[in-house]
Amino acid sequence: MTAKAEEKSLVQRLLGNDASIAQLAVITVVIFVLMAGLNPDKFLRYYNFESITYIMPELGILCIAMMVAMLTGGIDLSIVAIANLAAITAGVYFRHPVVAEALAAGGVGLVLHTAMGVIIALLVGLAAGLVNGVLIARLRIIPILATLGTGQVFAGLALVLTGGPAIVGFPQTWNWIGTGKLLGVATPFWILIVVASVVAILLRRTHLGVNLMLIGTNARAAVFAGIRSSRMILYSYALTGLMAAIAGILLSGRTNSAKADFGASYLLQAVLIAVLGGTNPAGGKGRVLGVLLALVALMFLSSGMQMMRASNFLIDAMWGGFLVLVIAINYLRSSK
Numbered sequence: 001m002t003a004k005a006e007e008k009s010l011v012q013r014l015l016g017n018d019a020s021i022a023q024l025a026v027i028t029v030v031i032f033v034l035m036a037g038l039n040p041d042k043f044l045r046y047y048n049f050e051s052i053t054y055i056m057p058e059l060g061i062l063c064i065a066m067m068v069a070m071l072t073g074g075i076d077l078s079i080v081a082i083a084n085l086a087a088i089t090a091g092v093y094f095r096h097p098v099v100a101e102a103l104a105a106g107g108v109g110l111v112l113h114t115a116m117g118v119i120i121a122l123l124v125g126l127a128a129g130l131v132n133g134v135l136i137a138r139l140r141i142i143p144i145l146a147t148l149g150t151g152q153v154f155a156g157l158a159l160v161l162t163g164g165p166a167i168v169g170f171p172q173t174w175n176w177i178g179t180g181k182l183l184g185v186a187t188p189f190w191i192l193i194v195v196a197s198v199v200a201i202l203l204r205r206t207h208l209g210v211n212l213m214l215i216g217t218n219a220r221a222a223v224f225a226g227i228r229s230s231r232m233i234l235y236s237y238a239l240t241g242l243m244a245a246i247a248g249i250l251l252s253g254r255t256n257s258a259k260a261d262f263g264a265s266y267l268l269q270a271v272l273i274a275v276l277g278g279t280n281p282a283g284g285k286g287r288v289l290g291v292l293l294a295l296v297a298l299m300f301l302s303s304g305m306q307m308m309r310a311s312n313f314l315i316d317a318m319w320g321g322f323l324v325l326v327i328a329i330n331y332l333r334s335s336k
Helices: 002-015 019-038 046-071 079-095 097-105 108-138 143-162 172-179 187-205 207-217 219-224 229-255 266-276 288-307 312-335
Strands: none
Touching: 019 288, 019 312, 046 079, 046 187, 046 207, 046 229, 046 266, 046 288, 079 097, 079 108, 079 143, 079 229, 079 266, 097 108, 108 143, 108 172, 108 229, 172 187, 172 229, 187 207, 187 229, 187 288, 207 229, 266 288, 266 312, 288 312
C-alpha cells in the first residue's frame, strides 16, 4: 500500500494534477504505437531515435521560449530571427583573421575562442530579448507587433552581416555542440534537458514564475499585489531571447553554417507546440512538461510520416489536424 501511495504521489507530482498533461502523455503513446505499427522496420530502428535527439532540441528550446513569452499573454515572433542573428554574429567572430589563425592552430585557443563565440551568441540573444522587453513593458507596444517588427530588424541585421550567403566553416568544437555525443547521448539532447529543467524550476519554484503566471492570469490583480509587471515582462523576454540564442547555437552547430533565413518553419511550429502543450495564449498557464510531450508526439508523427514518404504538405496538414483535435478534446472535457 505504501509503495502504491508513493508511486501515486510521484505521478501526481509529475503531472501536477493537470489532466491535459495526462492526455498528452496518452496521445504521445498512441502516436508512437501507431507509427511503429505502420512501419516497424524503419521507425523502431536506433538510428531513427538518434536522429530525433539531434533535431528535436533546437525546436524544443524555441517552443519553451515561446511558452515563456505566452505566460504573460504575449508572444515572441522574433525568436527564429534572434537565433539566426546570434549564430551569425558568432560566425563573424570566428572569421576574424586573428581568431581564425588561433582556431587553425588548435589546442587551448580552439576551446577558448569557441567559448567566446558561445558567450557572444548568448549576449546577442540577451540584448535582443531586452529590446523586445523594453518595447513591450516600457513603451507598451502590443507584443505581436513589437516582436514582428524586431524580428524583421534582426533578420535585416543578419543579412547585413552575411551579405546574403550562409556563413560556413565553424570550428570543430562548435560543431560538437550540435553533432557530438556526451556519455553516448547527443549533446543537443543534454542541452535541451538542462534548459527545460532550469526553466521548469524558474517557473514553479521562484518568484519570477509565480509573478509571470499571475500577470498572465489577471494583470490588474498583479498590480494590486505589488508585482512590478513591467520588470517581470522585461525579464521574461530577456529569458526568451537567451533561449533563442541557445537554439541558434545548436542549429548552426548541427548544420555547420548560419544564415538569416534558417529555421523559418520553426516559428509557427513553436507556436503550435506551445499551445498543444497546454499553454494558454491569453496567459497565466503553461508547463515545460506539457511542451516537451507535445514536441515528442509531433516528432514521432513527423518521423513516421516521412518514413512512409508522405509529402511535407501532408505532414503540415496532420500537425494542424492534431492541434484541432487536442483543442476539441480540451473543450469537450472543460464543458463537462
